[in-house]
Amino acid sequence: QVQLVESGGGVVQPGRSLRLSCAASGFPFSSYVMHWVRQAPGKGLEWVAVISSDGKNKYFVDSVKGRFTISRDSSKDTLFLHIHTLRPEDTAVYYCAKAKYSNSWGGVDYWGQGTLVTVSS
Amino acid sequence: DIQMTQSPSSLSASVGDRVTITCRASQGIGNYLAWFQQKPGIAPKSLIYAASNLQSGVPSKFTGSGSGTDFTLTISSLQPEDFATYYCQQYNSYPYTFGQGTKLEIK
Numbered sequence: 462q463v464q465l466v467e468s469g470g471g472v473v474q475p476g477r478s479l480r481l482s483c484a485a486s487g488f489p490f491s492s493y494v495m496h497w498v499r500q501a502p503g504k505g506l507e508w509v510a511v512i513s514s515d516g517k518n519k520y521f522v523d524s525v526k527g528r529f530t531i532s533r534d535s536s537k538d539t540l541f542l543h544i545h546t547l548r549p550e551d552t553a554v555y556y557c558a559k560a561k562y563s564n565s566w567g568g569v570d571y572w573g574q575g576t577l578v579t580v581s582s
Numbered sequence: 583d584i585q586m587t588q589s590p591s592s593l594s595a596s597v598g599d600r601v602t603i604t605c606r607a608s609q610g611i612g613n614y615l616a617w618f619q620q621k622p623g624i625a626p627k628s629l630i631y632a633a634s635n636l637q638s639g640v641p642s643k644f645t646g647s648g649s650g651t652d653f654t655l656t657i658s659s660l661q662p663e664d665f666a667t668y669y670c671q672q673y674n675s676y677p678y679t680f681g682q683g684t685k686l687e688i689k
Contacts, residue, residue: 496678498626506618506626506669508678520676523583556625561637568616568673570637572625 463487463571465557470576473547483540483557483573491515491535494560496569497542499553509555510542514564547580554578584608584672588681594689599660603684605653605670614674617646617655620683621666629668630655662688 469481483495497509510521510531519531530543540557554577558569585608595601605615613633618626628637630646633653643664645656657664665688670681 505683506620506671506680508671508680511676511678522677561628561631566673568614568628568631568671570628570631572628574625 463559465559465571465573467555467557467573467576470555470578472579472581474582475547475549475580477547478543478545479547479578481542481544481555481576481578483542485538485540485557485559488559489563490533490538492563494564494566495533495540496558496560497531497540498556498558498572499551500556500575501550501553504553507553511566512540513566544578547578549580551578552580583677584611584675584679586670586672586679586681588668588670588684590684591682592685592687594687595660596689597660597662600656600658601660601686603655603657603668603670603686605648605655605681607651607653607672607674610650611672611674613649614672615646615648615653616671616673617644618669618671619664619666620669626669657686660686 464486466484496511512531528545532541554575556575558572561570587606589604615633617630620626634646643658667683667685
């Protein structure tokens, strides 16, 4: 069955960097577009970034452009989100999610359990 | 960016009731609309894609409809496990955007 397991969250000081990982299994990872979505404490969902199945195309929400990078390692079936120059407003649970159809930019179906990032001095 | 507006923001209902949540897009998105359910402390669960199609394993008590700018999610015969927060999301164009959520509470 499909599994997405995020890791890498924790308490980090403002201005530092962090790398989140999402380990995928149960489906041909290299064929699927992958997304990151975050949720600040007590707030709604915010779509953050997406990467194409081949890793060549990426899109970001404006609020993170220039500070976040998304990448994938298909040899390890793992998705990454690199967060640079962390800000308090980056405090959130970060979820990865897979596209429903292979090689499609469409909507998602499965979500990971999330990893909490807390930015605090 | 496309703005998604859900109404109501919160809703009280009783077990056995039928409820409807509305989602409006700031511009036409065809049928590129998804609905998600989220319970406290748990990851979102995908319910509906392409405005009206149930994800695998989702019971038929959930019904989605609409196209263009106006969409609805209807939940029939509410059960205790249905009380949660519901989000719509457009995936017509990047950045994908979510509605602010509708919290469905037990009356």
